Amino acid sequence: MPQxxxxxxxxxxxxxxxxxRYQRYIALMAGVLALAMLYDLxxxxxxxxxxxxxxxxxxxxxxxxxxxxxxxxxxxxxxLMQQKAAAHPPDARAAGPxxxxxxxxxxxxxxxxxxxxxxxxxxxxxxxxxYAVNLKKPFWxxxxxxWRYQPDFFIALFNQALLLLVVGLTFFLAKNLFGSEVAWxxxxxxxxxxxxxxxxxxxxxxxxxxxxxxxxTLVLLKMERAARESPPRPRGLLMLAIALGxxxxxxxxxxxxxxxxxxxxxxxxxxxxxxxxxxxxxxxLAAFLLVLTPWxxxxxxxSGTPLGAAGYAVVEGTGAFPQFQLExxxxxxLGHALRLNLYMQKFFGxxxxxxxxxxxxTAGGWVFALFFVGLFLRFRGTSIRRLRYFLLMCLAVFxxxxxxxxxxxxxxxxxxxxxxxxxxxxxxxxxxxxxVFFTLxxxxxxxxxxxxxxxxxxxxxxxxxxxxFTLLLPSKSPVVYPPYFPPKIQQCxxxxxxxxxxxxxxxxxxxxxxxxxxxxxxxxxxxxxxxxNALKPVRALYLTPLTMDGKFVSEWMRASKRSWGQFxxxxxxxxxxxxxxxxxxxxxxxxxxxxxxxxxxxxxTQ
Numbered sequence: 001m002p003q004x005x006x007x008x009x010x011x012x013x014x015x016x017x018x019x020x021r022y023q024r025y026i027a028l029m030a031g032v033l034a035l036a037m038l039y040d041l042x043x044x045x046x047x048x049x050x051x052x053x054x055x056x057x058x059x060x061x062x063x064x065x066x067x068x069x070x071x072x073x074x075x076x077x078x079x080l081m082q083q084k085a086a087a088h089p090p091d092a093r094a095a096g097p098x099x100x101x102x103x104x105x106x107x108x109x110x111x112x113x114x115x116x117x118x119x120x121x122x123x124x125x126x127x128x129x130x131y132a133v134n135l136k137k138p139f140w141x142x143x144x145x146x147w148r149y150q151p152d153f154f155i156a157l158f159n160q161a162l163l164l165l166v167v168g169l170t171f172f173l174a175k176n177l178f179g180s181e182v183a184w185x186x187x188x189x190x191x192x193x194x195x196x197x198x199x200x201x202x203x204x205x206x207x208x209x210x211x212x213x214x215x216x217t218l219v220l221l222k223m224e225r226a227a228r229e230s231p232p233r234p235r236g237l238l239m240l241a242i243a244l245g246x247x248x249x250x251x252x253x254x255x256x257x258x259x260x261x262x263x264x265x266x267x268x269x270x271x272x273x274x275x276x277x278x279x280x281x282x283x284x285l286a287a288f289l290l291v292l293t294p295w296x297x298x299x300x301x302x303s304g305t306p307l308g309a310a311g312y313a314v315v316e317g318t319g320a321f322p323q324f325q326l327e328x329x330x331x332x333x334l335g336h337a338l339r340l341n342l343y344m345q346k347f348f349g350x351x352x353x354x355x356x357x358x359x360x361x362t363a364g365g366w367v368f369a370l371f372f373v374g375l376f377l378r379f380r381g382t383s384i385r386r387l388r389y390f391l392l393m394c395l396a397v398f399x400x401x402x403x404x405x406x407x408x409x410x411x412x413x414x415x416x417x418x419x420x421x422x423x424x425x426x427x428x429x430x431x432x433x434x435x436v437f438f439t440l441x442x443x444x445x446x447x448x449x450x451x452x453x454x455x456x457x458x459x460x461x462x463x464x465x466x467x468x469f470t471l472l473l474p475s476k477s478p479v480v481y482p483p484y485f486p487p488k489i490q491q492c493x494x495x496x497x498x499x500x501x502x503x504x505x506x507x508x509x510x511x512x513x514x515x516x517x518x519x520x521x522x523x524x525x526x527x528x529x530x531x532x533n534a535l536k537p538v539r540a541l542y543l544t545p546l547t548m549d550g551k552f553v554s555e556w557m558r559a560s561k562r563s564w565g566q567f568x569x570x571x572x573x574x575x576x577x578x579x580x581x582x583x584x585x586x587x588x589x590x591x592x593x594x595x596x597x598x599x600x601x602x603x604x605t606q
Contacts, residue, residue, distance in 0.1 A: 052203030059120030069106030071511035110308030116205035192464030227274030241280035245287025264393035370433035482545035
């Protein structure tokens, strides 16, 4: 049977010319999706960091119309609200009960910049998020047991889509700088970067911030090249400068520490933006401030501080406030943190770890060595040399900011945390490292033609080995227990009324999985606890292995009589809570791993 001209034309397009190119693209996308599916089957885990669950519960409040309010309450946040209320007391004639800590109704969030929670809120509006854990018909089970929490998995898919966008932006940037060969290899290394895949399932804002940073770099490259055109286009250059300020502002509203990227951007504009450089610097600065100012004003109105409680990150981790002591303080003595030597000790202590460990791990180990060699090469392209200066400025700024801004969050999760700014430089380091590799390869005299592709393949395979090992090793359990087991957390939260207050050592998890207002465990079980209890009664206490598996001698035996370690010890030995403590009822089946105390036997009424 003869074929119609249309069928013949279709076969020709699919088997030759543009059709074969489309087939390659389809095969490439299929391979990338297969890699993502394999990673999710072998290495996916539910949310495991404080920041990820905090952002997620905040996004849900936005999506459900509660405004920029949080269920995760920090005692220090209550302190700032009370200080603000004391400095600006309300009109005595105003109706309604006094609530200086804003704890009775929706408590404003003072820790998270808005861009990432807004992005997640939009995702929650579009996708069918199911927040309730159904043990009879779980979203994803293994041998009949709870395995994956559906909202956590959807958030991971969103971030993996951003990872693929990062791969595409890396390819586009590398192609503009070095050509197709470097572009394909750099994109492959980003796709095969095990660290970025771990960030993709972490639920953190890092990949969104990385997308913004690569976009900023592309605009910077475009502006540098436009500035060397003859004749220059003043209007176009001015618009690009404004775009740089806007992108830097959006990055700062994704992660506050990213705002320091403004320094390398302005320095680059001053030296390399051509005629009218002063105007370009002022335009970028004005755009940055215009983007940031409304949010700063919001924080000032709500808490009396420009960045909310997040602005005190430099104080955390110093000798005055080690670990999470500042965030858990009801009445912090901030005067103790005015000594300069505290910050010098913090900076140099963290700097050593960054230079000897974090930097090498982030940049893929030996690939960083190639990038380092590239710092001393004289590249032919003007754009390449100038972009290298921007990369070095960003590296210096990020190292300083990360050293001073490091908190206990980085101790809980050393690599996968929102304070890891160096990971933003991974695609650029790969691009320059790959360019050095090909430069060295061109200088080799190979006896056989097939050795060149063999060396290139070996280079890519070595760089991607960490991801390969992750996929080949036995699969991880996606349940991050201890301490997070969503069904148990939802069970405890389900015993509470929506307006009631809980206290926990994992309040971020109670806020996300349990959808209940939960206060972080105060520094002690006496004065601080009762100070908060006077603002709003605490109706339940939920302790997980974070506290129950504490160090017996240092955290329980040698701790003060008012500590939570002593509280747990007395409760376990005497089988009763200390005198005057308002929560004395406990259900069965929690000890010894966990402890749940409440004011009445709520479980009997369910």
